[in-house]
Amino acid sequence: MKHFLRDNIAADFCENLSSERFGAVLVNSPWNILYEELRHKGLAAEADKYQEALMGALLALPVERLLDERCHLYLYTPNSAIPSGLELLKRWGFDYKSNLIIHNGKGAAQSGGQKSKFFRNVTDMVLFGVRGKGARTLDPGRTQVNYFEAPCQLHRVIEACSSGPYLELFNDQARPGWTAWKWQFLEHA
Template identity: 40%
Template sequence: MPEIDGGFKTVLADPPWRFTNRTGKVAPEHRRLDRYSTMDLKDICDLPVAATVAKDAHLYLWVPNALLPEGLKVMESWGFRYVSNVVWAKRRKDGGPDGRGVGFYFRNVTEIILFGVRGSMRTLAPARSQVNMIETRKREHSRKPDEQYDLIEACSPGPYLEMFARHPRDGWTLWGDESAEDVAPRGRVHRGYAGGEIQVPHIDPHVHLPQQALDKLGETLRKQYERGSSIRDLSEQTGYSITRVRTLLHHAGTTIRGRGRSKKV
């Protein structure tokens, strides 16, 4: 574990949790998917986090919905007490819930950051007006929203440590087997998982749109389509029916590809 004089004041961790159902396609270490290597609960708990943080510190711990009890156990093992949480609500382009999540009991459209405190340290002044929710579109598998950093940096003091980091961030100390700049994170990047702001409005079925709205939406979808997204991709991302997506593309003068063909980007 990295060390710094006085210890890290804020830690962000997204542990490589190991699911019980390791043969299913949900499991990150599925042999045909090879998303990333995982650790069992004991090994995560045994990491010497307490020795690398300050006596007063904050912890932001990502936990899958199905492993909430395990997350609380890890937090306690690392020397923190649970006080609150932040919820990531995964959104479509129109702001509605992104239904492409997985789960055995419900289709998950949220993930949780457990917030813990070691010693005695309140959040910074901006946290008094910070809601405990991040609402953004999804990224590639397992990648968390970049908006988390702005929230954490506004609400908790540095120096900052990110454990199990997979992508660089200025001003942070990174630790993990994929944290080096010359190591490309494993896992396939699917179209439609680029993150970013919500771009199109929610539209109820059978609502007739004014000309200006047709022009703007058609142009937005045309650009995505010409970058390689399929009509089905756009339907899933926006929540619009395939018929509505196709109509908007035609309105924007889009040349529709043949069935089964996708444009390489």
């Protein structure tokens, strides 16, 4: 069975999100989500083939039409995709300002002692960008430490540091006070 990256991501995005303007956007790692879909289908070894198509699809999303004049972007990015994340942040109209570090819970015991090509990754990055004049964080953000023990803390940090309304991309279960949108990346022929 042949799998391919779905090509109508921008149309689905426009169709399923209202005309509401958002002050903070959290983007769950589309790179990890695609990899998990591929792994589930037994295609993890082919992940690199899909990365270029994924980046093209992400760049085509008309995110700017949903943003307040001043907006914060939190882009959850695995270490291997940081260059792509920075490009995406810029193309969506944000200026990179900082990052947040999240311990992903994968210590030596959880990774089964697996080795990496370089260093074993036990953290993920959340690239933080702003759009608009005066798009500073709220007061708690100016004293917030940028390291977290668990990804579940991120929503609370965003709510404390950024003005809403809040949008979360690539998550189909909206938290109270948030709008969520999820995309199924792969189709099969």
